[in-house]
Every structure is written in C-alpha cells, then in structure tokens.
Amino acid sequence: MEAIYNxxxxxxxxxxxxxxxxxxxxxxxxxxxxxxxNDILETGNIDLLKNAQKLALYxxxxxxxxxxxxxxxxxxxxxxxxxxxxxxxxxxxxxxxxTLWHFLYQYDLINNQFNSREEFYALEKRINxxxxxxxxxxxxxYSKYKDELIASQRELVEHLSVPVIPLSQSVAVLPLIGMxxxxxxxxxxxxxxTGISDLKIQTLIIDLSGAANMEMNVxxxxxxxxTGISMMGxxxxxxxxxxxxxxxxxxxxxxxxxxxxxxxxxxxxxxxYLELKQL
Numbered sequence: 001m002e003a004i005y006n007x008x009x010x011x012x013x014x015x016x017x018x019x020x021x022x023x024x025x026x027x028x029x030x031x032x033x034x035x036x037x038n039d040i041l042e043t044g045n046i047d048l049l050k051n052a053q054k055l056a057l058y059x060x061x062x063x064x065x066x067x068x069x070x071x072x073x074x075x076x077x078x079x080x081x082x083x084x085x086x087x088x089x090x091x092x093x094x095x096x097x098x099t100l101w102h103f104l105y106q107y108d109l110i111n112n113q114f115n116s117r118e119e120f121y122a123l124e125k126r127i128n129x130x131x132x133x134x135x136x137x138x139x140x141x142y143s144k145y146k147d148e149l150i151a152s153q154r155e156l157v158e159h160l161s162v163p164v165i166p167l168s169q170s171v172a173v174l175p176l177i178g179m180x181x182x183x184x185x186x187x188x189x190x191x192x193x194t195g196i197s198d199l200k201i202q203t204l205i206i207d208l209s210g211a212a213n214m215e216m217n218v219x220x221x222x223x224x225x226x227t228g229i230s231m232m233g234x235x236x237x238x239x240x241x242x243x244x245x246x247x248x249x250x251x252x253x254x255x256x257x258x259x260x261x262x263x264x265x266x267x268x269x270x271x272x273y274l275e276l277k278q279l
Contacts, residue, residue, distance in 0.1 A: 007110050011060050014107050015053065022056070023049050025102055030095035033088050044082030048092060051075065055093075056100050059130040072134045076141025080149070086142065093138075097131050154183075162188050164195035170202040171273055175266070177210035185221045192225060196234045203273070204229060207266040209240025219245075219254055226259035236260035239269050 003021045008014040015022060026049070027034040033048070040046050058068050079089055104127070108114050162184075166172045174192065195201060214222065229236045238260045249255065256262070263269045 005106055005110060009111075011104070011107050012057055015056055015060065015103060018103070019053065022053060022099060022103060026052055026095055026099045029098050030091050033092045033095070036088060040084060040088075044078055044084060046075075046078055046082070046084070052092070052096050052099075055096055055131075055134060056103075058134075059100065059127055062126070062130075065133070068130060068134055069137050072137035073141040076138040076143075077145050079138075080142045080145035086139070089138065089142075090135075093131065093135050097128070100127065100131075162191040164191060164199070164201075164204075166199055166201070167205075167270070167273065170200065171205070172199060172201045172203070173205040173207065173266070173270070175207045175210060179212045180214045180218050180222075182218060182221070185218050185225070189221070189225045189228065193228055193232065196229065196232050201234055203235045203237065205237045205239060205266065205269055205273075206260070207240045208238060208245065209242065209266065211240075211245075213242075213244050213248065216248070216252055219249060219252065223254060223256060223259065226256055230259055237269060238262045239264065239266045 003018075003024070005014070005021060006017045008017055027037075037048055040048055054071070058071060078084075079086075104123075162174070162176075164172050164174050172195065174188075176188070192204070196204065226236050236259065238256060239262075241262060263272075
C-alpha cells in the first residue's frame with residue numbers, strides 16, 4: 001500500500017510528522033540491519049531508528065558543523081565500545097541517505113516545489129556533503145577508539161608479562177615467556193631498571209627458557225639492558241639459555257659473558273640461592 005504523507009511547510013516538520021513512513025522506508029532500504037535493530041539496542045543501548053531521524057534532521061536543518069561532528073564522534077565511540085560491525089553502520093548510513101532523498105522528493109512533490117537543475121545540484125552537494133562528513137567523522141572516531149583500546153590492552157599485557165618477582169630482600173627472578181620483539185624489550189628495560197631501583201635488588205635471575213627466538217636487534221637491545229642492570233649495581237644471572245639462541249649469539253659475535261653469569265636451569269639456580277639464604 002502506498003504511504004500517505006502529511007503535508008507540512010517545513011522539511012524538518014515533514015520528517016518529524018511522517019516519522020513512521022521514514023522508519024518504514026529506512027528499514028526497507030537496510031534489510032540486513034533491520035533484523036538487528038533490537039539486538040543493537042540491547043547490546044549497546046543504541047536506538048538506530050531514533051538516531052537515523054536525528055541525523056536526517058541535522059542534515060536538513062543545516063545544524064552547525066560542530067554539532068554534526070560531535071554526534072558522529074559519539075556514535076563512533078558507542079559502536080566501537082560495543083564492538084558493533086562497521087558493515088552494518090555503512091549499510092545503515094547509505095540507507096539513511098537514500099531514505100532522506102526519497103523524503104526530499106516526496107516533500108517537493110506534495111508542495112509542487114521542483115526547482116531548476118542548478119538548484120537541485122546545489123542541494124545534492126549540500127545534503128551528500130553533510131552525510132559524508134558524518135560518516136567520515138564516525139569512521140575516524142571508531143578507528144581511534146579501537147586503536148587506543150588495542151594499545152592500552154597491549155601495554156597492560158606487556159607489563160603483566162614482565163613480572164619481577166622478589167625471592168628475598170636482595171634477590172628477584174624475571175621469567176621471560178613468549179615472543180620478544182622491539183616493543184617488548186623496551187618494556188622489559190623499563191620494568192627491570194625501575195624494579196631494581198624500587199626493590200633494591202642486588203641479584204636478578206632472568207630465565208629465558210620460555211622465550212621465543214630473538215631477532216638480532218632484540219638481542220642487541222637485551223645486551224644493553226644487561227649493561228644497565230650492571231650499572232645499577234645489580235648482578236644478572238641468565239638461566240634457560242636455549243641452543244638456538246646461543247647459536248644466534250655465537251654467529252653474530254654477541255656475548256653476554258662480561259655482563260651476566262650464565263647457569264643451567266631456573267630450578268637449579270633457585271635451589272642454590274635458597275640454600276645460600278638458609279646458610
């Protein structure tokens with residue numbers, strides 16, 4: 001059945017008073033998103049239909065640019081925060097664009113306000129530029145939030161993966177596990193040197209049995225970390241050196257002999273220091 005529109009003098013009133021027609025048209029344009037309306041509302045408390053009309057009114061009313069930008073930024077953060085997919089948002093915004101143009105056509109048809117081609121192109125540029133501005137700002141805001149979240153999570157994981165564990169008032173152990181890249185070796189440097197200073201560590205046992213093979217630049221940086229440990233008056237003991245890592249060091253000409261003492265396993269070294277403590 002063909003929709004019946006309430007005639008209004010202003011385009012903004014036309015959209016508001018024909019809210020149901022606007023929503024029906026929008027849902028027909030965004031088939032994939034339409035089935036997820038309630039899910040998105042429950043997941044992120046985001047009312048897609050309400051926000052769609054809000055965007056349409058912002059565009060038609062020619063609100064101040066900053067208002068449109070602020071709205072887009074809020075939307076970007078909300079979608080990123082609740083891990084809603086960009087595919088749905090892109091489909092939704094394009095559906096809003098098509099729906100808005102459908103309403104502009106209906107408005108001019110009812111009010112018999114078809115203008116010259118020059119005026120139409122000016123309107124087309126104004127409307128589409130505003131929607132594109134919203135979409136671009138949304139995507140930037142979404143991406144920025146995700147990037148900051150990933151960076152903060154990585155920083156947290158890296159700091160948690162560099163545990164300086166005190167064994168006594170002067171001895172601590174640092175078990176290194178997993179991939180050792182440039183970012184992580186910088187984190188190790190920061191945590192180790194700070195830990196030595198704060199905990200007054202005199203002997204630091206660094207266990208490498210669980211660390212993945214290191215690239216040359218990481219080995220070189222690790223050597224500098226050992227130098228820093230020595231400069232702070234702390235003795236470094238390396239345990240769990242694997243054959244592949246030792247081979248890499250031998251063929252590269254890098255040696256830790258003058259910066260750290262090497263022992264077999266962490267268990268043997270801990271046993272030795274615990275026995276010394278008891279004596």
